[in-house]
Amino acid sequence: MGRTVDVVELVDRAREGQPRAVARLISLVEDAGPRLREVARALAPFTGHAQVVGLTGAPGVGKSTSTSALVTAYRERGERVGVLAVDPSSPFSGGALLGDRVRMGEHATDPGVFIRSMATRGHLGGLSWAVPQALRVLDAAGCDVVLVETVGVGQSEVEVVSLADTTVVLLAPGMGDGIQAAKAGILEIADVFVVNKADRDGADATARDLKHMISMGRRERTDVLWRPPVVKTVAAGGDGVADVVDAIDAHRAWLHDHGELDRRRARRAASEIEAIAVERLRSGFGGLRGGAGLEALAERVVAGELDPYAAADRLVEGLGA
Amino acid sequence: MGRTVDVVELVDRAREGQPRAVARLISLVEDAGPRLREVARALAPFTGHAQVVGLTGAPGVGKSTSTSALVTAYRERGERVGVLAVDPSSPFSGGALLGDRVRMGEHATDPGVFIRSMATRGHLGGLSWAVPQALRVLDAAGCDVVLVETVGVGQSEVEVVSLADTTVVLLAPGMGDGIQAAKAGILEIADVFVVNKADRDGADATARDLKHMISMGRRERTDVLWRPPVVKTVAAGGDGVADVVDAIDAHRAWLHDHGELDRRRARRAASEIEAIAVERLRSGFGGLRGGAGLEALAERVVAGELDPYAAADRLVEGLGA
Numbered sequence: 001m002g003r004t005v006d007v008v009e010l011v012d013r014a015r016e017g018q019p020r021a022v023a024r025l026i027s028l029v030e031d032a033g034p035r036l037r038e039v040a041r042a043l044a045p046f047t048g049h050a051q052v053v054g055l056t057g058a059p060g061v062g063k064s065t066s067t068s069a070l071v072t073a074y075r076e077r078g079e080r081v082g083v084l085a086v087d088p089s090s091p092f093s094g095g096a097l098l099g100d101r102v103r104m105g106e107h108a109t110d111p112g113v114f115i116r117s118m119a120t121r122g123h124l125g126g127l128s129w130a131v132p133q134a135l136r137v138l139d140a141a142g143c144d145v146v147l148v149e150t151v152g153v154g155q156s157e158v159e160v161v162s163l164a165d166t167t168v169v170l171l172a173p174g175m176g177d178g179i180q181a182a183k184a185g186i187l188e189i190a191d192v193f194v195v196n197k198a199d200r201d202g203a204d205a206t207a208r209d210l211k212h213m214i215s216m217g218r219r220e221r222t223d224v225l226w227r228p229p230v231v232k233t234v235a236a237g238g239d240g241v242a243d244v245v246d247a248i249d250a251h252r253a254w255l256h257d258h259g260e261l262d263r264r265r266a267r268r269a270a271s272e273i274e275a276i277a278v279e280r281l282r283s284g285f286g287g288l289r290g291g292a293g294l295e296a297l298a299e300r301v302v303a304g305e306l307d308p309y310a311a312a313d314r315l316v317e318g319l320g321a
Numbered sequence: 322m323g324r325t326v327d328v329v330e331l332v333d334r335a336r337e338g339q340p341r342a343v344a345r346l347i348s349l350v351e352d353a354g355p356r357l358r359e360v361a362r363a364l365a366p367f368t369g370h371a372q373v374v375g376l377t378g379a380p381g382v383g384k385s386t387s388t389s390a391l392v393t394a395y396r397e398r399g400e401r402v403g404v405l406a407v408d409p410s411s412p413f414s415g416g417a418l419l420g421d422r423v424r425m426g427e428h429a430t431d432p433g434v435f436i437r438s439m440a441t442r443g444h445l446g447g448l449s450w451a452v453p454q455a456l457r458v459l460d461a462a463g464c465d466v467v468l469v470e471t472v473g474v475g476q477s478e479v480e481v482v483s484l485a486d487t488t489v490v491l492l493a494p495g496m497g498d499g500i501q502a503a504k505a506g507i508l509e510i511a512d513v514f515v516v517n518k519a520d521r522d523g524a525d526a527t528a529r530d531l532k533h534m535i536s537m538g539r540r541e542r543t544d545v546l547w548r549p550p551v552v553k554t555v556a557a558g559g560d561g562v563a564d565v566v567d568a569i570d571a572h573r574a575w576l577h578d579h580g581e582l583d584r585r586r587a588r589r590a591a592s593e594i595e596a597i598a599v600e601r602l603r604s605g606f607g608g609l610r611g612g613a614g615l616e617a618l619a620e621r622v623v624a625g626e627l628d629p630y631a632a633a634d635r636l637v638e639g640l641g642a
Contacts, residue, residue, distance in 0.1 A: 040628035047625055132629075262623070269629065270619035274606060276633035278599050281640075285595060298591035302583070304368055307361035308453075308590065312597035 007035060011042045014141040017080070022114055022141045029133040030118070040133065046140035048265070050082070053248055054164030055149045056189075061172040062196040066235040066244075067149045071107050073245045074145050082138030082146040083115040086131055114138055132163060132272050162271060165264060166251045168192045168244065171210070173202035190228050192247045198232035198240065207232055226254050284319050293318075328356060332363045335462040338401070343435055343462045350454040351439070361454065367461035369586070371403070374569055375485030376470045377510075382493040383517040387556040387565075388470045392428050394566045395466050403459030403467040404436045407452055435459055453484060453593050483592060486585060487572045489513045489565065492531070494523035511549050513568045519553035519561065528553055547575050605640050614639075 005024065013021035028039050053070075057063055067083060074081045107113040116138075118131060131148070138146045148163055169190035193214075195207045210230050229247045233240030255261040285294045297311040326345065334342035349360050374391075378384055388404060395402045428434040437459075439452060452469070459467045469484055490511035514535075516528045531551050550568045554561030576582040606615045618632040 037628075037630045040630045044622070044628040045625045048623060265623045266616070266619045269622040269632075270615050272629045273618055273622065273632040273636060274603065274615060276629055277606070277636045278603065280633060280637055281602050282595065282599065285598070294591050294595060295587070297594055298587045301365070301590040301594065302369060302586045304366045307358075307365040308593045308597055309358045309361045311590075311594040312601060315594060315598045316601055 005035075007038045007042045011039075011046070011140060014137065015046060017111065017142060019111065019114060022137060023116075025137045025141075026116055026134045029137060030130050032130070036133070040136070043136045043140045047136050048139065050135075050139040050143045050146045051166070051248075051252060052135060052146050052148065052164045054167040055147060055170065056167065057170030057172075057194075061170040062235050063149055063170055066170055066194065066196055066233065066241075067147050068107065069233075069235045069238055069241040070147060070244065071113055072238070073241050075107075075110065075112060079144035080112045080142050081114070082141070082143035083113070084131060084134055084138070084146065084148045085115070085117045086148060086150045114141065114143065132268075135163065162268060165255060165261060166191045166248050168194055168248065170194045170196050171206060172197045173200045173206045191226060191251045192244065193228050193230045194240075194244055195230060195232045196235050199234050203232060226251065281319065285315055326356075328359045328363045332360075332367070332461060335458065336367060338432065338463060340432065340435060343458060344437075346458045346462075347437055347455045350458060351451050353451070357454070361457070364457045364461045368457050369460065371456075371460040371464045371467045372569075372573060373456060373467050373469065373484060373486045375488040376468060376491065377488065378491030378493075378515075382491040383556050384470055384491055387491055387515065387517055387554065387562075388468055389428065390554075390556045390559055390562045391468060391565065392434055393559070394562050396428075396431065396433060400465035401433045401463050402435070403456075403462070403464035404434070405452060405455055405459070405467065405469045406436070406438045407469060407471045435462065435464065453589075456484065483589060486576060486582060487512045487569050489515055489569065491515045491517050492527060493518045494521045494527045512547060512572045513565065514549050514551045515561075515565055516551060516553045517556050520555050524553060547572060602640065606636055 005028075007025075007028075010021050010025055010028075014025055025039055025043075028035050055063055055067055055070075064085075067085070071081050071083060107115065116134060118134060135146055135148070167189055169192070171193065173195065193210050195203055195210070197203070198207075207230050214228055214230070229250075231240055231243045231247055233244060235241060252261070255264065294315060297306065297314060300306040301308050301311050326349075328346075328349075331342050331346055331349075335346055346360055346364075349356050376384055376388055376391075385406075388406070392402050392404060428436065437455060439455060456467055456469070488510055490513070492514065494516065514531050516524055516531070518524070519528075528551050535549055535551070550571070552561055552564045552568055554565060556562060573582070576585065615636060618627065618635060621627040622629050622632050
């Protein structure tokens with residue numbers, strides 16, 4: 001740190017696949033220092049290539065094992081793979097880009113794989129601004145596929161969707177809550193369902209229940225909508241993983257053929273821009289002094305002197321907007 | 322609808338406890354029409370009395386039954402009770418204020434209980450702006466306690482916390498995922514834990530696991546922090562419900578003694594004001610035309626012509642902020 005790096009040169013080296021340059025860029029992005037904007041500017045021309053696949057599911061379904069198995073499958077096709085393991089409950093970030101040996105030992109020495117753990121705890125809004133920027137780094141570094149894996153707890157699941165071209169939801173047999181959660185919202189975010197640990201009792205029943213739910217939910221509009229396939233795997237042994245890759249490919253082809261890929265990416269860019277703009281405006285709120293400051297307004301609302309809409313008016317007026 | 326109502330008169334009638342006036346005000350709030358601001362202004366002087374209790378937990382733990390049992394307990398103390406049942410997965414809102422007979426039949430004819438179901442599906446951000454405003458209506462209507470119950474799916478759990486003085490997290494024995502989820506974040510949001518269905522196998526183990534996790538998590542700062550109690554209930558029969566009420570009271574007393582109640586309410590008001598202001602600014606983004614519009618900027622980001630930070634700059638400049 002402290003030492004001046006030439007960002008454009010770093011991006012050049014990242015594009016050649018140099019892991020240290022990739023790691024350095026992601027660190028610059030995570031630090032959110034003054035160079036973040038410079039990095040974003042230098043990356044922009046080289047983004048848009050990577051296929052972004054989100055993986056989510058409740059704790060215990062085997063997400064890490066599945067991610068690792070997918071990396072193996074993509075590597076067998078000769079593709080360059082990035083992995084962002086996002087953990088909203090952990091305060092620890094970083095980790096060696098070619099390392100993280102505990103989680104993905106077999107890929108640790110493969111120069112065609114970039115692995116990065118990102119903690120988002122403390123960042124309001126879960127995935128935060130840093131994850132999309134890290135995605136851009138891996139994209140510019142020539143990754144054909146970037147797998148974004150989250151510890152699936154509600155909020156982060158939803159945000160994975162907002163980043164991914166294709167969202168894979170993992171379940172495991174015998175987790176009654178899984179289906180319940182699925183009913184409550186996962187159905188809508190999944191492009192591909194994976195029933196992992198399919199050698200266990202109840203795997204067929206779980207897959208059947210899912211298929212039934214899918215057919216119920218989509219009955220009215222099967223002509224236009226993608227119908228998420230249900231794939232059974234035993235990720236630890238690699239069984240079924242090729243089918244997952246096929247399902248992801250099929251979904252991508254469907255997105256492309258229906259103009260959805262462009263629409264999803266434009267939506268993603270729009271919400272990214274909007275989040276940055278809102279954050280900038282929000283940081284302006286804090287700087288307002290006197291009676292127009294957010295804290296002073298909040299106290300008056302608590303005291304019943306002002307309603308929240310009138311308070312918001314004063315806040316916006318204070319910005320000069 | 323269409324007919325002009327005098328909002329100030331409606332608020333007067335709500336304060337007298339007239340259920341139709343309360344229902345009408347909540348509808349005005351939900352419609353988000355031009356009168357919303359007028360309602361907010363008229364309510365402001367009469368808010369700040371109600372104790373806001375959030376109830377959350379995975380599907381199947383018995384949230385509705387527990388809410389109903391708590392209503393009974395508060396009614397026995399002669400308190401006026403409001404219930405907001407928030408369902409982020411449902412598109413159906415409304416329901417008779419003194420009705421919702423399916424869910425809470427026994428309280429349907431009690432003039433001291435206001436019950437309202439609110440759907441937040443389609444409202445970006447789950448709980449949305451409408452729930453805090455509905456809370457203000459019930460507060461102004463003289464409710465001593467307002468129970469905000471959500472179908473617990475991640476996002477909404479977190480948002481309940483942002484509204485509530487005290488957050489009650491419900492679990493049930495034999496739901497392995499419950500503890501896993503607890504590990505991943507529920508520990509931090511719970512002020513009171515309830516192990517419901519405590520007549521089932523495994524209730525003691527669940528309570529013990531929770532207590533262990535609490536003692537691990539809080540070890541370093543037991544001198545300042547509230548330590549969430551773990552209460553066992555069989556809500557369907559009313560067993561243990563008085564203990565839940567006691568735990569909620571104890572938490573409120575703790576909040577009050579430590580100045581936390583004022584701080585929480587000021588934080589809540591601040592985030593409410595901020596959300597309204599951000600929404601106003603965000604709606605301004607949509608109105609920007611030509612190259613400064615969000616869609617046009619997003620397309621340029623997708624094409625790699627512009628990075629998202631530069632795009633956000635143009636967006637904010639377009640607002641004149």
